[in-house]
Amino acid sequence: MFRASPDSSQTDLFSNVEQFPRARDQEKLNDPNAWQNVFLDQVVKRVPEERFAELFDDATGRPNAPLRLLVGMLILKEGFGWSDEELFEAIHFNLLVRRALGLMNLTDEVPVESTYYLFKRRLYRYQVETGSNLLKEVFQELTRDQAKRLGVVGERLRMDSTLLGSNLAACTRLQLVIGCLQAFWKSLTDEQKVGLSEADRALLDRLCAKRPSQHIYRLEETTKQTWLEALGQVLLRLHQADDLQSSPRYALIERLLLEQYQIDEAGEEPRVVLKPAQEISADSLQSPHDEDAAYRKKRDETVRGYSVNLTETCQEGLNLIVDVQVEPATAADNGYLKDAVQSSEQVLETAAQEISADGAYYSETNEAYAQEQDKEIYYTGFPGKPGQYDYERSDDGVVVIDRQSGERQLAEEYKPGRYRFRVDGKWRYITDKTIDAAACRRRTEALPREFFNRRCNVEASIFQLSYHTRKKNLKYRGRCAVQLWAVCRVAWINIKRIVIYQEKQAEMMA
Known part of the structure; x- marks a missing residue:
C-alpha cells in the first residue's frame, strides 16, 4: 500500500558525512548553488509521490524505497549518461550524488537494484495500460513550480525536433521476417506448437537455431526472394491457426503479414504475394524488438526510430524546457505545434503570444490555430530552396x-x-x-535577426538532449522507454540551467 516518504534522511550524529571533510570541502559540499544541492532542492524534495500511488495497492504492497529517491536516480542516470552499474556505484560511493538524493549519512540505505527495476517496469506497464506517462506528469509539476519560484514566463516559446535511432541493428527484409518468426515461435507453448504440421515445426526450429544475419549471410539474391515467398506462406498458416491467436506476439506476425505481403484468395487456397518494396509504408514494422519505431530518411540521414520535439521558454535570463514529445520517426513537425503550445501553457499557466519554429512547422491548421488564439508564429526558415x-x-x-x-x-x-x-x-x-x-516565406525573409537567433538557442537544447547518444542512436527500444529517457534528459537540462542562473545571480549580488 502506498505511503509517502520524508524528503531526506535525518542527520545521524556519528555517520553524517559533513563531519569528515575539510572545511574547504565542506563549503563546496554545502554550497546552495552547487548542482547537488540544487537537484535536492528543486527535484528530490519536491517530487509529488502521490502521483505514483496507483502503482501500489494491497496486492503489490508499498514501495521498498522512497519514490522521490527512485525518480532522482532515473534523472541522474540519464543526466550523466551512466549505465545502471555506474549509477549504483555513484550512489554508494559518490558523496555529491548521495547529497543530491538526500542521503545525508554514510549509513543511509540505498535502494537495491530489484526495487529500481521494478519501479521502471511498473511505470512502463502503467503507461501501456492507461496511456498516461506518470513521470512526464511529475516533470510538468516540477517545472511549473520551478517557473513560479524563478520568475520564468511563457509569453514566448520556441521549439525544434530531432530524429533519434532506436537501439536496433539494421536489417534487410528477409532478416525482419526471420526475426519476427523467431520471436513468435519462442512465445508459443509446447501445446500450441503441436497444432502445426511437422514440416512447419521443423522449419521454425531450424530458423531459431541461428541469428537472422547468419541465415542470410551466404544466400544469393534469387535465393533470398525464394525464402521470402516461402516464409510468407508460413506466416499465412500461422496467422490462420486459431490455437495461436492467444500468443502475446500474435499481433506481431499479423502486422508483418499485412505490411509485407498481399493475400491472394483467387485460387482454391489463399496464397501470399510479396509486395514491391516501394509499396511498403515508412511506418511499417522495423524490428521485432521495437514495434513502435518507424523509418525516415531526412536529407542524408536515415533513421529507424523516433522523432523528439522540445518546447522551451524564450526570454531574457533563465529559460526552461516545458514540454517534450516523442513520436515515431514518420511524425511531421507541424503535428507537434498545437499540442506542444497547449501543454506548455498548462505548465506555465500563461498564454503564449509568440512562437518561434522553423518552416517544417508550417501548416494551414497551425496558421488557423494561431489566428483563432491570437498568437504569432515566426517561421525562421523553410526546407528547400524557393521556387522560380x-x-x-x-x-x-x-x-x-x-x-x-x-x-x-x-x-x-x-x-x-x-x-x-x-x-x-x-x-x-x-x-x-x-x-x-509563399506569403509566409516572404514574412520569414523579412524577419529581424533577433528571431533567427531564437532558433539557434533551441538548437543548442537539441544538442544537449542527444549529447550522450551514440551519433543520435539511443540505448533504448520502444516508445515508453524513449519517452522516459527524454523526460529525464530535459529535467536534467533544466537543473543545469538553474545552477548556472543561480550562480550568476549570486555573483551579481556579491
Missing part, C-alpha cells in the same frame, strides 16, 4: 512573379481556390495553399 515563381494577392487577383526575370502576370482562377498561368505555352497550376505558403 513567387505569388502575391492583389486587388486584381493573384499575381505571379518570375524571380529570375521579374516578369509579372495575373493567374486565372478556373475553380474556387485553384489557379493557373501559362509558362512557355503550358499551363502551371497553383492553389490557395501555395499562395499562403
Whole structure:
C-alpha cells in the first residue's frame, strides 16, 4: 500500500558525512548553488509521490524505497549518461550524488537494484495500460513550480525536433521476417506448437537455431526472394491457426503479414504475394524488438526510430524546457505545434503570444490555430530552396512573379481556390495553399535577426538532449522507454540551467 516518504534522511550524529571533510570541502559540499544541492532542492524534495500511488495497492504492497529517491536516480542516470552499474556505484560511493538524493549519512540505505527495476517496469506497464506517462506528469509539476519560484514566463516559446535511432541493428527484409518468426515461435507453448504440421515445426526450429544475419549471410539474391515467398506462406498458416491467436506476439506476425505481403484468395487456397518494396509504408514494422519505431530518411540521414520535439521558454535570463514529445520517426513537425503550445501553457499557466519554429512547422491548421488564439508564429526558415515563381494577392487577383526575370502576370482562377498561368505555352497550376505558403516565406525573409537567433538557442537544447547518444542512436527500444529517457534528459537540462542562473545571480549580488 502506498505511503509517502520524508524528503531526506535525518542527520545521524556519528555517520553524517559533513563531519569528515575539510572545511574547504565542506563549503563546496554545502554550497546552495552547487548542482547537488540544487537537484535536492528543486527535484528530490519536491517530487509529488502521490502521483505514483496507483502503482501500489494491497496486492503489490508499498514501495521498498522512497519514490522521490527512485525518480532522482532515473534523472541522474540519464543526466550523466551512466549505465545502471555506474549509477549504483555513484550512489554508494559518490558523496555529491548521495547529497543530491538526500542521503545525508554514510549509513543511509540505498535502494537495491530489484526495487529500481521494478519501479521502471511498473511505470512502463502503467503507461501501456492507461496511456498516461506518470513521470512526464511529475516533470510538468516540477517545472511549473520551478517557473513560479524563478520568475520564468511563457509569453514566448520556441521549439525544434530531432530524429533519434532506436537501439536496433539494421536489417534487410528477409532478416525482419526471420526475426519476427523467431520471436513468435519462442512465445508459443509446447501445446500450441503441436497444432502445426511437422514440416512447419521443423522449419521454425531450424530458423531459431541461428541469428537472422547468419541465415542470410551466404544466400544469393534469387535465393533470398525464394525464402521470402516461402516464409510468407508460413506466416499465412500461422496467422490462420486459431490455437495461436492467444500468443502475446500474435499481433506481431499479423502486422508483418499485412505490411509485407498481399493475400491472394483467387485460387482454391489463399496464397501470399510479396509486395514491391516501394509499396511498403515508412511506418511499417522495423524490428521485432521495437514495434513502435518507424523509418525516415531526412536529407542524408536515415533513421529507424523516433522523432523528439522540445518546447522551451524564450526570454531574457533563465529559460526552461516545458514540454517534450516523442513520436515515431514518420511524425511531421507541424503535428507537434498545437499540442506542444497547449501543454506548455498548462505548465506555465500563461498564454503564449509568440512562437518561434522553423518552416517544417508550417501548416494551414497551425496558421488557423494561431489566428483563432491570437498568437504569432515566426517561421525562421523553410526546407528547400524557393521556387522560380513567387505569388502575391492583389486587388486584381493573384499575381505571379518570375524571380529570375521579374516578369509579372495575373493567374486565372478556373475553380474556387485553384489557379493557373501559362509558362512557355503550358499551363502551371497553383492553389490557395501555395499562395499562403509563399506569403509566409516572404514574412520569414523579412524577419529581424533577433528571431533567427531564437532558433539557434533551441538548437543548442537539441544538442544537449542527444549529447550522450551514440551519433543520435539511443540505448533504448520502444516508445515508453524513449519517452522516459527524454523526460529525464530535459529535467536534467533544466537543473543545469538553474545552477548556472543561480550562480550568476549570486555573483551579481556579491
